[in-house]
Amino acid sequence: MTSQEWIDRGNAHVAKTYGRFPLVATRGEGSRLWDADGKCYLDFLAGIAVNNLGHCHPKIVAALQQQAAQLIHCSNYFHIPSQIELAELLCENSFGDRVFFCNSGAEANEAAMKLVRKYSAEHFGSDRFEVITALSSFHGRTIGTISATGQDKVKAGFNPLLPGFHYVPFGDAEALRKAITPRICAVMLEPVQGEGGVRVAPPGYLAAVREICDENNLLLVFDEVQVGCGRTGSLFAYQQDGVAPDIMTLAKALAGGPPIGAMVATEKVAESFGPGSHGSTFGGNPLMATTALAAMRTMLEDGVLDNCVAMGDYLRSRLEEFKDRYPFIKEVRGRGLILGMELTIPGADIVTQALERGLLINCTANTVLRFLPPLVVTPEEIDEAMAILDGILQNI
Numbered sequence: 001m002t003s004q005e006w007i008d009r010g011n012a013h014v015a016k017t018y019g020r021f022p023l024v025a026t027r028g029e030g031s032r033l034w035d036a037d038g039k040c041y042l043d044f045l046a047g048i049a050v051n052n053l054g055h056c057h058p059k060i061v062a063a064l065q066q067q068a069a070q071l072i073h074c075s076n077y078f079h080i081p082s083q084i085e086l087a088e089l090l091c092e093n094s095f096g097d098r099v100f101f102c103n104s105g106a107e108a109n110e111a112a113m114k115l116v117r118k119y120s121a122e123h124f125g126s127d128r129f130e131v132i133t134a135l136s137s138f139h140g141r142t143i144g145t146i147s148a149t150g151q152d153k154v155k156a157g158f159n160p161l162l163p164g165f166h167y168v169p170f171g172d173a174e175a176l177r178k179a180i181t182p183r184i185c186a187v188m189l190e191p192v193q194g195e196g197g198v199r200v201a202p203p204g205y206l207a208a209v210r211e212i213c214d215e216n217n218l219l220l221v222f223d224e225v226q227v228g229c230g231r232t233g234s235l236f237a238y239q240q241d242g243v244a245p246d247i248m249t250l251a252k253a254l255a256g257g258p259p260i261g262a263m264v265a266t267e268k269v270a271e272s273f274g275p276g277s278h279g280s281t282f283g284g285n286p287l288m289a290t291t292a293l294a295a296m297r298t299m300l301e302d303g304v305l306d307n308c309v310a311m312g313d314y315l316r317s318r319l320e321e322f323k324d325r326y327p328f329i330k331e332v333r334g335r336g337l338i339l340g341m342e343l344t345i346p347g348a349d350i351v352t353q354a355l356e357r358g359l360l361i362n363c364t365a366n367t368v369l370r371f372l373p374p375l376v377v378t379p380e381e382i383d384e385a386m387a388i389l390d391g392i393l394q395n396i
């Protein structure tokens, strides 16, 4: 079957929810992806920050194969050893004490939104349930999480949304302070906004937010669905700001490819969830939990974070070189291996040309080219990607 034949079949019966590129993905290895016609691509999108260990990392493949032959799924009515070990690993390496497992980023944020409501109702009464989030944030695609998201484009056509969300400019602590009313129970932020255009929290911002939350008895939720699990060079992004939240949500790269989400919380807050408060059929099932355990251990033990920092510095320096040479590049920003290059022109055409030339990147917020290579990327692969990009930029 050729790529075009697959595309025609897909166009007939698969939901039209994505503007898909004409690439039919059939195989991956490390930083490379192959299409149905055998063409090879350098993958600097990594499944949108999911394949942090590269495609088909041997330890991920082995964990999946071994666990699949042993036990794939059982109910959360029973204790699951790999889920227990994964919870231990996440708590030992973060501020957290307790973990709820689900299957996606949106679900992790739904869990967080339920938990902050329940905690607030128990401690402060039932009319204190509103949440402050940031403009240009992204928290998922369910009704609840599009309500939380500070971007109108994800909400169009879906009214009525969940009431009680207030949006403030990201990075402006004073605006946050002013938005607080007696009805607010929590603040939810991405330490680095991903979909919003790779915006890093300015120095001191998260610390100021933490202080404001403490003064007003508000819970602080960090959505690390995109930038957690090593992407910024530390296991979790918040660790570089030295500011711990009360709740953190994870998904994307947690298992290095297979779907799993998690909500990590302090004991004090997690207390509010008891039997029956929340649940998920698949959440943390043996197959996903075992794979996530392998992914997180690999992340911590195999020098992946160090490589992320080193390659992040290198890729950033290469992008900065382009900025010095091309006047339509406004800014290069990011942390670790989530890097954005903001242009003065739309980026979509560059993304299409890169794909044609064998490099996968994407564009967020219309003018920001986003680079999310696997954290195991090599300097040679970065050079190869930058040669392709340079060839495109030269013609603009």
Ligand SMILES: *Cc1c(COP(=O)(O)O)cnc(C)c1O
Pocket (backbone or CB within 6 Å): 103, 104, 105, 106, 107, 109, 138, 139, 140, 141, 190, 194, 195, 223, 224, 225, 226, 227, 251, 252
């Ligand atoms: C991708 C993403 C989500 C949603 O995750 P899904 O697994 O697609 O539901 C939520 N928050 C952030 C910051 C994300 O990048």
